[in-house]
Amino acid sequence: NVKKCFNLMLNREDVECSTSDFPRVAIIMGSDSDLPTMKDAAEILKSFHVPFEITIVSAHRTPERMYSFAVSAKERGVQIIIAGAGGAAHLPGMVASLTPLPVIGVPIRTSSLDGVDSLLSIVQMPKGIPVATVAIGNAANAALLAVRMLAAGDDELWERLIKYHELLRDTVLEKAEKLEG
Ligand code: RP5
Numbered sequence: 001n002v003k004k005c006f007n008l009m010l011n012r013e014d015v016e017c018s019t020s021d022f023p024r025v026a027i028i029m030g031s032d033s034d035l036p037t038m039k040d041a042a043e044i045l046k047s048f049h050v051p052f053e054i055t056i057v058s059a060h061r062t063p064e065r066m067y068s069f070a071v072s073a074k075e076r077g078v079q080i081i082i083a084g085a086g087g088a089a090h091l092p093g094m095v096a097s098l099t100p101l102p103v104i105g106v107p108i109r110t111s112s113l114d115g116v117d118s119l120l121s122i123v124q125m126p127k128g129i130p131v132a133t134v135a136i137g138n139a140a141n142a143a144l145l146a147v148r149m150l151a152a153g154d155d156e157l158w159e160r161l162i163k164y165h166e167l168l169r170d171t172v173l174e175k176a177e178k179l180e181g
Pocket of ligand 1: 029030031032033034058084085086087108
C-alpha cells in the first residue's frame with residue numbers, strides 16, 4: 001500500500017516500501033524531504049499499473065545502503081531506477097556507476113540555489129556513465145520516461161500510453177474550444 005509507505009516515510013522510519021514483490025521500477029531519494037517531489041513519480045507509476053518500490057537511499061549518509069541497493073536491484077526484478085537528490089546531488093550518478101540499469105535523475109529544488117545545483121550535479125555526468133535527467137522537480141516526467149522505456153517491450157503499457165496522450169490532447173482541445181467560445 002503506497003499511501004501507508006508514504007506515511008511511514010514521512011515519520012522518518014527507515015522502511016522498504018513496495019507495491020509488489022517484483023517491482024519493475026525503483027524510486028529512491030536522498031532524503032525524506034525529497035518525498036513531496038518524488039511522490040509524483042509514484043502516482044504516475046500507480047496510474048499505469050507499473051509495480052514499483054520506493055525508499056530513501058542517501059549517497060553520503062548511507063553509502064553502504066546505496067551500494068547494496070544498487071548491486072541487488074537487477075536481481076530483485078528492477079528494470080529502471082528513478083533517483084531524486086538535491087544540492088550536490090551525486091546519488092543518481094553513483095547508483096548508475098554501480099549497476100548498468102538505466103537511471104533517471106530528478107533534480108530536487110533547493111532553497112539556496114533553486115535546484116540549479118541539483119540539476120547541474122545530475123546532468124553533467126562524464127562520458128561512460130549516463131544518467132537521463134529531467135527538469136528540476138519534474139518527478140512525473142521521470143516516471144513517464146520509465147513507462148515509455150518499459151512500453152517499448154510491453155504492448156499493454158504501450159496502449160495505456162497511447163490513451164494517456166489522447167487524454168492530454170483532448171484536454172487541450174476542450175480548453176481551446178471553451179476559450180474560442
Ligand atoms: C540531499 O540533500 C537530499 O536529496 C535532499 O534533497 C538534500 C537535503 O536533505 P535533508 O537535509 O533535507 O535531509 O541528500
